[in-house]
Amino acid sequence: MSLRQMEYFLTVLEEASFTRAAQVLHVSQPALSHQIKALERSVGGALLERLPRGVRLTPMGRAFRPHAELAVRSAAQARRAARAAAGAEGGELHVAAVHSVAVGVLPDVFARWRAAHPRVLLHLHEYSTSQALQEQVERGTADLAVGPAPADWPGTVVQVGEEDIVLVVPFDDRFAGRTTVTLPELADRPWVRCAMEPVVHGERFLDWACGRAGFTPRTAVFTEHTSTAVRMAAAGVGVCAAPAPLVREAVGEGCVVLTPDPGWRRTLTVFSRVPPTGAAEAFVDLLRSAWPRPALPLRAYEDCSQDGPAAVA
Numbered sequence: 616m617s618l619r620q621m622e623y624f625l626t627v628l629e630e631a632s633f634t635r636a637a638q639v640l641h642v643s644q645p646a647l648s649h650q651i652k653a654l655e656r657s658v659g660g661a662l663l664e665r666l667p668r669g670v671r672l673t674p675m676g677r678a679f680r681p682h683a684e685l686a687v688r689s690a691a692q693a694r695r696a697a698r699a700a701a702g703a704e705g706g707e708l709h710v711a712a713v714h715s716v717a718v719g720v721l722p723d724v725f726a727r728w729r730a731a732h733p734r735v736l737l738h739l740h741e742y743s744t745s746q747a748l749q750e751q752v753e754r755g756t757a758d759l760a761v762g763p764a765p766a767d768w769p770g771t772v773v774q775v776g777e778e779d780i781v782l783v784v785p786f787d788d789r790f791a792g793r794t795t796v797t798l799p800e801l802a803d804r805p806w807v808r809c810a811m812e813p814v815v816h817g818e819r820f821l822d823w824a825c826g827r828a829g830f831t832p833r834t835a836v837f838t839e840h841t842s843t844a845v846r847m848a849a850a851g852v853g854v855c856a857a858p859a860p861l862v863r864e865a866v867g868e869g870c871v872v873l874t875p876d877p878g879w880r881r882t883l884t885v886f887s888r889v890p891p892t893g894a895a896e897a898f899v900d901l902l903r904s905a906w907p908r909p910a911l912p913l914r915a916y917e918d919c920s921q922d923g924p925a926a927v928a
Contacts, residue, residue, distance in 0.1 A: 618690055620654040621683040623647055624662060628680070631669040681754070688755030707736035708894045711757035713748055715841050716883065717741045719778075719860030721761070724905050728898060735894050743840065752888065758895050759887040761902065770888040773899055776906030779859040780879035781872045783848040788871060795876040798828035805835035805853035807844045821856060824879075845870070 627636040627647070637644040655662050662676035672680065712721060717739060725737060740757050742748040749765045751757065764772050782796065790796050806821065813820040825832045835853040838844045842865040848855030849870035856879070857865075862872055883906075885891070885899050 616654060616657040618686060620650050620657075622687055623650050624654055625680075625683055625687060627651065627663065627670060628672070633665075633670070685755050691755075706894060707738060708898060709738040709740060709757040709759075710898070711740040711742065711748055711752055711760040711762075713745055713762040714741060714743055715858045715861045716761050718842055719858055719862075719864050720906065722864070724902055727905055728901055731901070732894070732897065752886065755888070759885050759891055759899070761885055762883060763881060764884040764886060768886050770886060771890045772884050772886045773891075773903075774882055774884050775899065775903045777880050777882050780856055780875070780881065781859045781862060782875055783845050783855040783857060783862055783866075784871050784873060785849055785851040786871055787851070790873060791871045793873065795874045797876050798825055799830070801825075801854055802828070802830040804833070806832045807836045807838065807847040807853040807855040808832075808834050809841045809844045809855075809857075810837055810839050 623636070623640060623642075626640055627633055630636040630639060633644055633647055633651075637647045640647065651663065658675065658679060660675045661673050662679055663670045664673050664676075710721075721739065725739075728735070728737065738757075740751065742751060745763045745765070748760050748762050749768075752760045761775070764774075782801075784790060790800070802825075808819070808821065815823040818826070821832050836844075836847055838847065841857050841861055844855045845857050845862050845865040847853070848857075849866045856875075858881075859872070862870070885902060887895070890896075891899050
């Protein structure tokens with residue numbers, strides 16, 4: 616079994632055709648078929664079922680596929696790491712992030728990186744949840760990830776900064792003239808919620824926090840992404856809790872931002888399967904220096920989010 620054979624196998628799957636895969640790989644179709652058959656002999660059975668119009672995985676193929684993907688991605692990471700070890704000038708860097716970080720923080724960081732390292736090609740892999748982010752990094756999709764630290768991560772974890780979590784309301788809200796608000800004051804308000812809200816002690820974070828304040832939040836809308844929830848809140852649909860950098864990117868000055876009292880904050884990290892070197896290490900250094908610095912006292916949002924599967928978009 617060879618890495619090339621696994622690459623051929625995955626390309627056939629992606630193209631759903633031996634003919635198109637052979638064209639993509641710049642090999643003859645008989646040569647491609649020979650390599651796939653050799654791979655199947657090495658694993659002891661058929662991986663692909665040949666159909667009149669395309670191919671599909673056999674049970675053995677379904678079991679083999681994720682390991683082949685990991686092997687191919689790991690090889691690509693190994694090549695990038697070897698090139699990066701010579702310095703940050705050259706090659707490419709694959710960065711994964713949750714949606715809120717990709718929208719709220721990384722644009723400015725990427726701009727600074729491009730100014731300092733124009734020869735390094737950046738690839739951004741964006742995910743809706745921290746669980747998906749962790750799974751993709753485990754599979755070798757990216758060289759490093761930016762987001763909430765996974766529990767019991769076996770690789771490298773570097774804290775790069777903290778995010779304030781703020782509340783968003785429209786300009787005509789009755790609290791528009793204030794800068795802070797307590798949760799009990801919002802007991803009668805509808806909320807715009809995000810499907811990727813963190814889970815704390817078995818409850819969604821807002822349910823947990825409002826429950827401690829003596830009420831159950833009344834949900835007006837559930838959205839898939841936090842940036843959508845922010846826009847809904849700015850339009851007056853309901854109150855929304857979101858990371859401060861994302862609010863600025865989503866609506867600019869088009870809303871009123873309130874600080875919950877006491878304040879909420881979460882710690883964000885860079886994590887990777889192996890210690891960052893070369894370009895990856897330089898990116899981590901830049902991220903730490905460029906991260907927005909919050910000015911609020913720390914609250915249990917950060918600590919309690921570790922008690923359940925955090926999933927913030």
